[in-house]
Amino acid sequence: MASAVRQRAAASLLTARGLTVRFGDFEALRGVSIDLDTRSIHAVIGPNGAGKTTLFNVISGFTKPTAGQVRLNGADVTAVSPNRLARLGLARSFQICSIFPNLSVADNIRTALALNERGPQLLRGRSRRDENGARIRHLLDQGGLTDESERRAADLPYGRRRLLEIVTTIAIAPKFLLLDEPTAGLAREDIAPVAALIKTVAATCGVLLVEHNLQVVKSLAAKVTVLAEGAVLCEGSYDEVARDPRVINAYIGAERRA
Numbered sequence: 001m002a003s004a005v006r007q008r009a010a011a012s013l014l015t016a017r018g019l020t021v022r023f024g025d026f027e028a029l030r031g032v033s034i035d036l037d038t039r040s041i042h043a044v045i046g047p048n049g050a051g052k053t054t055l056f057n058v059i060s061g062f063t064k065p066t067a068g069q070v071r072l073n074g075a076d077v078t079a080v081s082p083n084r085l086a087r088l089g090l091a092r093s094f095q096i097c098s099i100f101p102n103l104s105v106a107d108n109i110r111t112a113l114a115l116n117e118r119g120p121q122l123l124r125g126r127s128r129r130d131e132n133g134a135r136i137r138h139l140l141d142q143g144g145l146t147d148e149s150e151r152r153a154a155d156l157p158y159g160r161r162r163l164l165e166i167v168t169t170i171a172i173a174p175k176f177l178l179l180d181e182p183t184a185g186l187a188r189e190d191i192a193p194v195a196a197l198i199k200t201v202a203a204t205c206g207v208l209l210v211e212h213n214l215q216v217v218k219s220l221a222a223k224v225t226v227l228a229e230g231a232v233l234c235e236g237s238y239d240e241v242a243r244d245p246r247v248i249n250a251y252i253g254a255e256r257r258a
């Protein structure tokens with residue numbers, strides 16, 4: 001059994017083991033372990049206050065855990081800063097605040113590419129401009145934003161801005177993408193394009209999402225981890241966790257406490 005767990009961890013791109021986060025006497029996370037694969041969508045769900053954001057903050061380097069370890073591609077990254085993690089390929093989307101409102105859609109993507117250039121740049125001058133142009137066109141196309149490339153980001157409807165925000169995050173070609181409630185605040189008709197973009201992105205990298213919309217989780221996630229009161233309650237396919245009585249009780253219990 002222990003060797004099966006070790007083998008599983010070795011095959012995973014991102015692994016967290018025994019994450020505990022204490023705020024004073026309060027434990028927001030209690031020994032959470034999770035394995036995240038590349039080219040796969042993994043959702044974390046749970047009632048309010050379950051510890052989802054805290055887990056995200058630890059994995060993306062914004063909160064140092066009281067105990068436990070995060071490994072990316074086998075390397076211990078628990079003490080690594082968010083900026084360095086981004087350069088190692090772990091990108092976290094920061095919702096619409098990461099967009100420059102006065103820049104056009106295309107210039108936002110151009111800026112994201114420029115800010116996040118990694119490694120030695122071998123291409124210079126014209127060939128570099130051509131390559132960037134091709135990447136911008138590809139990203140515009142992925143986000144369904146080609147027709148709006150010259151529009152000021154501030155003038156985009158909310159749902160389109162969310163698409164732009166995700167596109168600027170994937171501009172750095174992450175190995176792993178963390179999405180914090182990507183459909184929060186979206187009108188019903190804006191949810192499907194965002195979900196479709198996430199699915200496209202997952203063809204090239206791993207995606208971890210925290211999402212309250214369970215229909216979105218059901219349609220996207222290959223694996224779901226349920227957190228409750230800071231601990232992993234269960235893990236499995238959406239259908240497996242949805243019929244687990246512990247999950248139903250956790251949601252009902254949290255509603256009663258609220």
Ligand SMILES: Nc1ncnc2c1ncn2[C@@H]1O[C@H](COP(=O)(O)OP(=O)(O)OP(=O)(O)O)[C@@H](O)[C@H]1O
Nearest residue numbers: 023026027028046047048049050051052053054055
């Ligand atoms: N900096 C902090 N200091 C003290 N307590 C905190 C801090 N950050 C989070 N908590 C507490 O830790 C618990 C988990 O919070 P967290 O935001 O991770 O939950 P969540 O599952 O993301 O909730 P929600 O779905 O409401 O966003 C909550 O009880 C919260 O009040």
